[in-house]
Amino acid sequence: MKQILVTGGTGFIGSHTCVELLEQGYQVIVIDNLCNSNAEVLNRIETITQQSVIFYQADLLDKVAIDAIFTKHDIEAVIHFAGLKAVGESTQIPLTYYHNNLTSTLLLLDVMAKHQVFNLVFSSSATVYGENNPIPYVEHFPLSSTSPYGRTKVMIEQFLQDAFVADSRWNVALLRYFNPVGAHPSGLIGEDPNGVPNNLMPYIAQVAVGKRDKLSVFGGDYPTHDGTGVRDYIHVVDLALGHIKALERLAKQTKTSIEAYNLGAGKGYSVLEVIAAFEKACGQPISYGIESRRAGDIAEFYADASKAKAKLEWQVSMNLDDMCRDAWKWQSENPNGFSEG
Ligand code: NAD
Ligand code: WQD
Numbered sequence: 001m002k003q004i005l006v007t008g009g010t011g012f013i014g015s016h017t018c019v020e021l022l023e024q025g026y027q028v029i030v031i032d033n034l035c036n037s038n039a040e041v042l043n044r045i046e047t048i049t050q051q052s053v054i055f056y057q058a059d060l061l062d063k064v065a066i067d068a069i070f071t072k073h074d075i076e077a078v079i080h081f082a083g084l085k086a087v088g089e090s091t092q093i094p095l096t097y098y099h100n101n102l103t104s105t106l107l108l109l110d111v112m113a114k115h116q117v118f119n120l121v122f123s124s125s126a127t128v129y130g131e132n133n134p135i136p137y138v139e140h141f142p143l144s145s146t147s148p149y150g151r152t153k154v155m156i157e158q159f160l161q162d163a164f165v166a167d168s169r170w171n172v173a174l175l176r177y178f179n180p181v182g183a184h185p186s187g188l189i190g191e192d193p194n195g196v197p198n199n200l201m202p203y204i205a206q207v208a209v210g211k212r213d214k215l216s217v218f219g220g221d222y223p224t225h226d227g228t229g230v231r232d233y234i235h236v237v238d239l240a241l242g243h244i245k246a247l248e249r250l251a252k253q254t255k256t257s258i259e260a261y262n263l264g265a266g267k268g269y270s271v272l273e274v275i276a277a278f279e280k281a282c283g284q285p286i287s288y289g290i291e292s293r294r295a296g297d298i299a300e301f302y303a304d305a306s307k308a309k310a311k312l313e314w315q316v317s318m319n320l321d322d323m324c325r326d327a328w329k330w331q332s333e334n335p336n337g338f339s340e341g
Contacts, residue, residue, distance in 0.1 A: 003027040003073050004247065005117075007060060007108065008081030009053065010037035012191045013123065013180055015045060016240040017079060019189070022049040024244055029073055031066065032082065033059040036194065038338035044188040060104035063111060070115040077119035077247055078112060080105065083152065086198055087127070087296065090149035101152035102159075109163060118169045119250045121243055122160065124176045125153045126232070126264065126301060135268075136304040139176070139260045146296050157260070164258040171256040173246035178232035178264030178303050180239050182323035183330035190330030191236075192337030200274060201233070201323070205331035208282045215286060217271050219293035224300050228271035228290075232264040232302035235318035235326070239263055245312040264303025265316045274320065281324035282332070 004021055008014045009030030015037070021028050022045070030042075030053045039057070046052045054073075058065040060082050083101040084090065090097040112118065129137045130144030145151045157174050164170040181201040183190030196212075197203040206212045220227040242263045269277075275286050309315045 002076035003029050003054075005029045005031065005069070005073070005075045005078045006053075006081065007031050007078065008083065008123075010034060010039065010041045010055075011081055013177070013236060013239060014079075014081040015041045015189050016184055016236045017081070017243045018045050018053050019048050019184060020237070020240040020244055022051045022053070028053040029069065029075070030055045031058050031060065031069060033057060036084070038192065040338040041189055044338075048184065048186050048188055060108055061100070063107045066108065066111050067114070070111050070117065075115070075117050077121065077250060078108070078117060079121045079243055079247070080108060081123045083123070085149060087147045087149045088198060090147050094148035097148045097152055102155060105156050105159065109159070113167075118256070119171045119247070120160070121173045121175060121246045121250070122156065124157055124174045124260065125150065126176055126178045126262070126303065128154050128157060128176060129301065131298050135301050136266065137262060137301060138304045139262060139307055160258055164256075168256055170258065171250050171253075172258040173250060174258065174260040175242060175246060176260055176262050177239060178234050178262070180236045181233050182235040182237065182318070182326040184237060185326050185329070187326075187329040187333045190327065190334065190337075200231075200271060201278075201327050204275060204278045204286055205327050207286050207288075208278065208284060208328065209331050209335050211335065213287065215275070215288040216291045217288050218291060218297060220290035222293075222299040224270055226270050226272050229297055230268035230270050230300035230302070232266065232268050233274065233320060233323055234263060234265055234316055235323045238316040238318055242308065242312065242314050245308075245314040249312055259311070261308040261312060262303040262305050263308060263314075264305050266303050266305040268300055268302035269320055274324075277320045278324045278328065281321065281328045
């Protein structure tokens with residue numbers, strides 16, 4: 001049976017995608033160096049699905065190891081999640097980000113071509129729309145980015161466009177995620193950030209569970225309906241299902257292509273609306289204070305998600321209340337994430 005290779009498959013979005021792949025009958029091979037994830041996730045995936053993935057703890061920068069995995073398995077397509085993703089950290093160690101995200105992708109593409117594997121689903125991001133496009137964001141907008149992290153996404157999209165122009169055997173879906181949050185409804189897998197969370201939902205969840213005193217709301221003076229930043233939050237299980245739809249499209253289309261798709265709900269919520277929804281989910285108030293804006297943030301963005309609906313036959317099925325309910329279940333049942341104690 002043909003197998004799907006998932007790089008970064010023990011991470012937040014990768015682990016949820018492995019669950020959905022297994023549940024839909026795919027065989028799954030995961031490569032991850034565990035630099036931002038925990039091997040316990042593999043046991044949890046097995047508990048949810050009663051199936052297991054084939055796991056290799058390997059660094060994508062280790063071309064020899066990656067080549068050996070492609071030699072051993074009959075890989076049909078690759079979903080490439082692996083990468084470093086913290087926007088702030090990427091401004092402090094940009095070269096580490098460029099090396100980890102760009103070099104590893106170039107090596108991966110080289111190995112894929114050598115083994116005649118040309119189907120690729122790539123984890124891109126809404127960050128590729130930069131700060132000057134109107135909302136909602138549409139796939140044909142010009143790309144730019146304000147951080148080294150974001151530039152790795154813009155550059156990898158460009159690598160893939162150039163590779164496709166040169167060799168039309170490449171068959172690529174660029175999935176531009178908006179703000180993935182929530183967790184698997186089982187409460188067994190979810191987002192497990194190292195140290196202080198950078199992102200809103202995990203921070204709120206840690207306040208709710210008593211690990212942090214209060215949330216700093218970054219900016220109350222944006223030109224939005226309540227002054228706080230507006231984002232397009234998407235349940236991670238909906239996002240995972242988008243990857244399956246993208247794989248199906250790559251497999252069934254008669255002509256290869258490279259296409260970008262926004263994966264978002266197409267609707268924005270403010271920070272205060274997310275706090276209110278989380279309070280409802282956890283049944284307690286979230287302590288917060290309005291503070292100054294965070295450098296690099298923009299007021300508001302959300303997706304035009306109509307292309308994914310039309311071409312991938314995909315749209316979100318879960319709302320903000322579902323996202324908060326599942327994030328809270330995960331956080332409250334696993335206060336220390338995947339670590340014990
Ligand atoms: P994550 O950090 O939880 O998962 C990424 C995984 O990649 C981790 O398990 C990490 O150990 C692994 N990894 C990193 N570098 C590696 C390397 N050189 N070799 C092998 N494994 C390596 O992140 P996530 O939130 O699941 O994000 C997955 C992808 O989606 C990333 O590419 C990220 O940039 C992108 N993305 C994430 C978000 C988000 O908000 N979470 C939004 C848009 C795009
Ligand atoms: C959401 C809103 C903050 C934390 C980031 C990356 C983006 C993509 C998704 C990878 C904003 C506010 C946040 C806090 C707050 N990742 N906030 N207090 O910045 O939209 O997107 O993750 O590709 O590239 O930049 O997400 O969750 O950090 O912020 O007030 O402690 O919450 O200002 O308005 P963001 P976020």
